[in-house]
Amino acid sequence: MSLLASSSSCNYKYIVFPSFHGPDVRKTLLSHMRKQFDFNGITMFDDQGIERSEEIAPSLKKAIKESRISIVILSKKYASSSWCLDELVDILKRKKAMKQIVMTVFYGVEPFGVRNQTGEFGIAFNETCARKTDEERQKWSKALNEVANIAGEDFLRCDNEAKRIEKIARDVSNKLNATPCRDFDGMVGLEAHLTEMESLLDLDYDGVKMVGISGPAGIGKTTIAKALQSRFSNRFQLTCFVDNLRGSYLSGLDELRLQEQFLSNVLNQDGIRINHSGVIEERLCKLRVLIILDDVDHIKQLEALANKTTWFGPRSRIVVTTENKELLQQEWYR
Template sequence: MDTVNDIESGIQLVSSASNDHNGWIDISSSSFARTWTYDVFLSFRGEDTRRNFVAYLFQALCNKGIYTYKDDQRLEKGKSISPELLQAIQESLFSVIIFSKGYASLTWCLEELVKIMECHQIIGQFVLPIFYDVDPSDVRKQRNSFADAFAKHERDQSPEKVQKWKEALSQAAGLSGWHSCNFSDDNELVEKLVQDLHSQLHHFESPPGEHNLAGVGSRMEEVISLMDLRNAEAVRIVGIHGKARIGKTTIARALFDRLSDKYEAACFLDDVGQISSKHGVDYLQEILLSEMLKLRNVKIRSTSEGMSMMTRRFRHLRSLIVLDDVDHADQLKALAGNRNWFGGGSRIVITTRDGELLLKCGADSTYKVCGLSYKEAKQLFTVHAFGSRTPGAFRQHFIGPICSICRLPSSLKAWASLVRGRDVTWTEIFQPIGSVLCGCLAATYLIGFITLFIIVFKVIFLGADFPDFMDPSKRIRKYSPTFSFHPFPKNP
């Protein structure tokens, strides 16, 4: 791999010497921390690509949930680029430039390009050039159709402006990009491009290190190893089980975010048990079909119809499906009843509290989630209680006791919420525990008092022999109240 360091933005551009279309951007170490309005800005010449390549690309990006800016109201010749368009460029995380043979013939395309390269250099915007039926060297050195376009611009525009356009073209064409000649058709290029964009955006949608927080990353890797991803033909079912609120869903979500873009179709179904009991399992089938097939308002009349539809439509798709919080075998039967429903290489991940359920459904592997270690508990509590701030000396004292006792992520987050953003004392921190202990102690005293009252009452008013109370067998036999409970009435 050849690595080029961008000094201005701190971005690492990685290109493949053997395959240009595999070149991409390593954003894991980027310091880019701005917020943005659009995920992707598309820069293109409409007459060349609007009805074919750009149309396919825009639709594929939208299907993946990637918010894309595409200006369909193209500027007429001679008009300046609008402030709204400049703002859209500046508020986009990625700019995808589609260089076609006529790209440089329109001045507004070149003005877009200048603004994009400014954002790349100043604020660290990621720029991806696509060379659509043009040679990258023609763009970089302004040859052939690009030379013809600039010959015309040199007659109509100022030398300073023309020079700025040439420099922007050379800079953009020098970045690692995708060449259409390396793909069999437009569909293949669009599929690969969208897949990589979707994967890169995951790094920004989840805060850095979130999946490694409190051992989530290591547990996720263990589950991934059970999935046997190298086996591209088999359909495998992997289960994650453990008691409530121990982190099963967090691990499954991290796994889904990590792998979903590698599959032709993917779906994460939350709270399967609860939603199934409330709306019916056929409702979940409709959601699954909609997500996997990218269809809207899928309607089925019965659970059996949903199973039949999934059998027909999923069998050619390499799929990743996560069924979260399953609590009954019927839910698995309706949503993933047979491995033959899915294409080769598919993976089904199930989270549940019932480990026996996973064995009954024939899971290939299971992973039991245990409580956090002391180190992981301390890390999780510290992050949720103090964020990036360093806790004071007083606060550091109660981190240890809390993390020694509590190892459930949900409980640690609840304790952390008590101290987040405010100064507290020992009394405030342990007041909930003190209240529970005081309640238990009061209940114990109350029971003892009532027992003593009964003994005194029987001795004084019923003539009971007090020494008999010292003999447990007599006390139970003579003075304990008797109750008769017959679930069914006796025969007369």
């Protein structure tokens, strides 16, 4: 097998970055979107805990960069925040330079009012610009005009918000499916391995399957696993690639600490603490997940992170890469 490296990258930390303003939007529309996205396995950046100031925070710039899609929620008070307007400018720069997908939601405002900064939206915009330079006003006005020309969801003409939010989640998934990762283009021999792995994973099977990839170092086990995640992640509610496992058991990282790190990665939540080994099953047994455990070198790692198929929800798939084939010779690996 010969694998030729590619220089492009699609390793995004988040699927969606939401740009919005106001606690009213956070408590209503955004909270319902977040719940629906969680159900569909769509990771969304959460800005709670970031202190607001006059300038957009570096952490937000970083989150925009690490997101595949930005969803701009344009409400009556959106333009009352210079922070949001700067955020929008940054999002549109990413759209031009990096082909980031931008989606729009018009929440209580008309696209015309956003495009031309009129009505209540215009009043908020003018109040913000009163304290700014003409250069900033023109920059923001141009960004609002541009984003309002992106066809989006109009909640003023919506008689069922729940259905509309479900549609947004489907649209996000469809856009992801329509823009596949190009990281693995040109890798000779990879497609044949992916075809074989797809057959072993049997993605239409309703039960849980665990599949192993074994072989000596340097033959491309990790590359195959990453390509699998890229190709099939949209079929699962949550996906997680767990690397740096080699030596984790021998280094003294105990079972619970390993599980804490694992759950934090799977659920995209920092600082998870657990006090018994049943927590993985409690948190994941209803979820359809794709878990990849890379470079496993001790049976204790498997026992800590994927000991039983009942830990994971129906149609979940667990992929393990290892140099030690004996680790995979258990009755639940195929």
